[in-house]
Amino acid sequence: MNKIATKYISFFIVDTYYAMPLSFIGAFIKYDNLLPVPKASDIVKGLTYQNGKIITVVDSAKLLGLLSHNNFDICLSFFINEETFALPVTEGGETVKSSQVFTDRKKNKFKKYIKINKNKFYILFPEDILKEISL
Amino acid sequence: MISEKYKDLYISTSREQSKKLSDLLLYLEKKPNNENLIENIFRLIHSMKGAAATMAYKQTVNMFHAMESVIDAAYNHVLEIDKKTIDLFFLTLKAIEENINSIDKVNKEINLKKQIELLNNVLKGQLKTNKNGTAIKREKHVLGNLPTVAEISISTDKLDKLQNYLDDLLINVMQARAMVEKSNQTDLLSNCIISDKILGDIRRDLERMRIVPLKQIFSSLPYLVREVARQENKSVELIIEDNDLSLDKAILDELVEILIQLLKNAVAHGITINQKKGRINLQTILNNDKMRVVVEDNGQGIDIDGILALAVKNKIVSASVSKKMTISEIRDLIFVPGISKGQNLSTTSGRGVGLSLVKSKVEELDGQIQVISDKDKGTKFIIDFPLPLSVFRALVFKIRDYHFAVPLSYIDQIVKLEKIKDFFGAKTIRHNKKTFNLVSLAKILAKQDLNELYKYLVIINDKKKNLALPIASNISESELVMKKTPSILKKSKYFKGIAISSKGQLVLILDINNLA
Numbered sequence: 001m002n003k004i005a006t007k008y009i010s011f012f013i014v015d016t017y018y019a020m021p022l023s024f025i026g027a028f029i030k031y032d033n034l035l036p037v038p039k040a041s042d043i044v045k046g047l048t049y050q051n052g053k054i055i056t057v058v059d060s061a062k063l064l065g066l067l068s069h070n071n072f073d074i075c076l077s078f079f080i081n082e083e084t085f086a087l088p089v090t091e092g093g094e095t096v097k098s099s100q101v102f103t104d105r106k107k108n109k110f111k112k113y114i115k116i117n118k119n120k121f122y123i124l125f126p127e128d129i130l131k132e133i134s135l
Numbered sequence: 136m137i138s139e140k141y142k143d144l145y146i147s148t149s150r151e152q153s154k155k156l157s158d159l160l161l162y163l164e165k166k167p168n169n170e171n172l173i174e175n176i177f178r179l180i181h182s183m184k185g186a187a188a189t190m191a192y193k194q195t196v197n198m199f200h201a202m203e204s205v206i207d208a209a210y211n212h213v214l215e216i217d218k219k220t221i222d223l224f225f226l227t228l229k230a231i232e233e234n235i236n237s238i239d240k241v242n243k244e245i246n247l248k249k250q251i252e253l254l255n256n257v258l259k260g261q262l263k264t265n266k267n268g269t270a271i272k273r274e275k276h277v278l279g280n281l282p283t284v285a286e287i288s289i290s291t292d293k294l295d296k297l298q299n300y301l302d303d304l305l306i307n308v309m310q311a312r313a314m315v316e317k318s319n320q321t322d323l324l325s326n327c328i329i330s331d332k333i334l335g336d337i338r339r340d341l342e343r344m345r346i347v348p349l350k351q352i353f354s355s356l357p358y359l360v361r362e363v364a365r366q367e368n369k370s371v372e373l374i375i376e377d378n379d380l381s382l383d384k385a386i387l388d389e390l391v392e393i394l395i396q397l398l399k400n401a402v403a404h405g406i407t408i409n410q411k412k413g414r415i416n417l418q419t420i421l422n423n424d425k426m427r428v429v430v431e432d433n434g435q436g437i438d439i440d441g442i443l444a445l446a447v448k449n450k451i452v453s454a455s456v457s458k459k460m461t462i463s464e465i466r467d468l469i470f471v472p473g474i475s476k477g478q479n480l481s482t483t484s485g486r487g488v489g490l491s492l493v494k495s496k497v498e499e500l501d502g503q504i505q506v507i508s509d510k511d512k513g514t515k516f517i518i519d520f521p522l523p524l525s526v527f528r529a530l531v532f533k534i535r536d537y538h539f540a541v542p543l544s545y546i547d548q549i550v551k552l553e554k555i556k557d558f559f560g561a562k563t564i565r566h567n568k569k570t571f572n573l574v575s576l577a578k579i580l581a582k583q584d585l586n587e588l589y590k591y592l593v594i595i596n597d598k599k600k601n602l603a604l605p606i607a608s609n610i611s612e613s614e615l616v617m618k619k620t621p622s623i624l625k626k627s628k629y630f631k632g633i634a635i636s637s638k639g640q641l642v643l644i645l646d647i648n649n650l651a
Contacts, residue, residue, distance in 0.1 A: 033640060052301075
C-alpha cells in the first residue's frame with residue numbers, strides 16, 4: 001500500500017536539521033522589537049508585532065536543550081490554534097517530502113524524524129512546542 | 136460541486152432564517168389566526184426550501200414542502216392552527232436546527248422522514264372537504280415581494296484579517312504624523328491629520344460590523360425558555376429588556392452561553408410546577424465602561440439551609456466550617472462544582488456543574504457574578520463585565536526591557552513627587568492628606584527588575600480602593616491600538632491585554648485591580 005507523502009519545511013538550528021509540517025507554516029521572517037513577558041515560561045523569548053499580528057517568539061535553544069545560545073537572525077513563523085508563533089532558526093531550508101516517519105528512541109522529546117538524502121530531519125510538531133511552553 | 140462551494144453561506148443563512156422562524160412561531164403561538172404572520176412564515180419557509188433545493192438537500196426540501204403545505208392550508212382557512220400544530224412546528228424547527236448542524240459538521244442531512252410524515256398527517260387529519268365530499272384544492276398564492284435590504288454574511292475571521300491590515304496602516308500613519316510634527320512641515324501635517332481621521336473612521340466602522348445588537352441574539356432565548364418549560368411541565372414567560380445595547384459578536388457568543396445556563400437553571404430550579412405565572416426578567420444595562428446583565432426569576436428562591444446541608448453532604452465544606460459561614464458565603468456555594476450533584480437529575484440540569492461553569496465563563500470575560508436570593512422571594516443573578524478596549528490613550532512607562540501601560544480612563548491624576556522616594560516594602564503612601572494603597576509590580580517582576588526610587592505617583596480612578604501606582608521614569612502618553620491577547624498572556628491575571636503604540640512598540644496593559 002502506498003503511504004501518502006507529507007510535505008515539510010526544512011530548516012537548520014545550530015547543528016541539526018529540523019522539519020515542520022507545511023500545513024502549519026507561515027514564512028521565514030526577521031523580527032525586532034521583542035517585548036519580554038514577565039513570569040512567562042522561559043521557553044518564550046517574548047512577543048513581536050508584524051503585519052497586524054502579535055507573534056509569540058519561542059526560544060529555540062531552550063526548547064531544544066541546546067548548549068550554545070546563538071543569536072538567530074531569522075525565524076520560522078507557524079500557525080496553531082488561531083495564533084502565530086515564531087521559531088528562531090540558523091538557516092531556512094526548502095520544502096521536502098517524506099512518507100516515512102522514524103523514531104529516535106534515544107531522545108526525550110521531538111523524537112520523530114524523516115530521512116532526506118541520508119540526513120535526519122527531526123520533526124517539530126507545533127502542538128508539541130505548545131506543550132513545552134505549557135499552553 | 137455547487138453544494139461544497141456554497142455550503143458555508145448556506146449554513147450561516149439557514150441559521151439566521153431558523154432564528155427568524157423561531158421568532159415568528161413564538162408570535163404565532165400567541166396569535167394563531169393572524170394572517171400576516173402566517174403569510175410571513177410561508178415566505179420564509181418557501182425561501183428556506185429554495186436554498187435547500189439549490190444545495191440539492193432532497194430530504195430538507197421535502198420537509199419544507201410539507202411544512203409549506205400546512206401553512207398554506209392554514210392561510211386558506213382549510214386548516215386550524217391549534218396547540219398541537221404549534222407544537223409540531225416547534226418540533227420541526229428543532230429538526231431544522233439539528234439538520235443544519237449535521238450538514239455543517241458531517242456534510243449530511245439527518246433522517247427527516249418522520250418529521251415529513253408528521254406534517255403530512257396534520258394535513259390529512261384536518262383537511263376539510265367541500266360539499267361534494269372531495270378535498271378543496273389549495274389556491275396558489277401570489278404573495279408579492281417583501282422589501283429587502285441587501286445583506287451579506289461575513290465571517291469574523293475575514294473581519295479580523297481586515298482589522299489587522301488596518302491596524303498596521305493606522306500605526307504607520309501615526310508614525311508618519313509623529314515624524315512630520317517633529318520636522319514642523321505644516322503642509323504635510325494637515326494631510327497626516329486627515330489620513331489619521333479617515334483611518335480612524337474606517338476602523339470604527341469595521342468595529343461596528345462586529346457589533347451586534349443584543350436583540351438579535353437574545354431573540355432565540357424565549358424559544359429556549361419555552362422548550363425547557365415544556366419539558367419541565369411549567370408555565371414560564373421570559374421578558375427581555377436589552378435597552379437597545381450592542382456588543383462585539385465574540386463576547387456576545389460567550390454571554391449567550393452564560394445566559395442559556397442561567398435561564399435553564401431558573402426554569403428547572405427557580406420556577407415551581409405549581410406557579411401559574413412563572414416569570415424570568417432578563418435585563419442589560421450599560422454602566423460607564425461596564426455592562427451589567429441581570430437574570431431574575433419570581434420562583435422559590437434559594438433555600439440557604441438546604442444549600443448548606445447539601446454542601447456538607449457532598450463534602451464541599453465540613454460541618455464545623457458551615458456553622459461559621461455568612462449568608463453571602465452560603466449563597467456563593469451554588470457556584471461550587473458538585474454542590475447540587477444528584478439532586479433532581481433531569482435532561483435540563485442536576486449534574487452540579489452548571490453554575491460553576493457560568494462563574495468560570497464570567498471570569499474568562501474578566502467579569503463578576505453575584506446572586507441575591509431568599510426563600511420564596513425569587514432569585515437574581517447579577518453579572519458585571521468590562522467592555523473591551525479598542526483604540527485608547529494610555530500612560531506608557533518602561534522598566535528594563537518591559538513596556539507597560541495604564542489606560543488614561545483608569546487614571547485620576549499623575550503626581551510628580553517632591554522628593555524621589557524609595558517605596559521598597561511600603562504598602563501605603565500619604566499624599567494630599569489622603570492615604571493610598573500602593574500597587575506594586577512585585578507580583579510580576581523579579582526584585583532586581585524593580586526600581587526602588589520613584590519620581591511619580593499615578594492615582595487610580597477608584598474612590599473605594601484608593602490605589603496609587605509608583606513609577607520611576609520613562610513615562611509618556613500614547614495612543615494605543617488594542618490587539619488580540621495571545622495565549623501566553625491569558626495565563627496571567629495581571630494583564631488586561633496587549634496593545635501597539637504609535638511608535639510600533641508592543642505594550643502590556645496592566646490590570647491594576649488584580650495587582651493591588
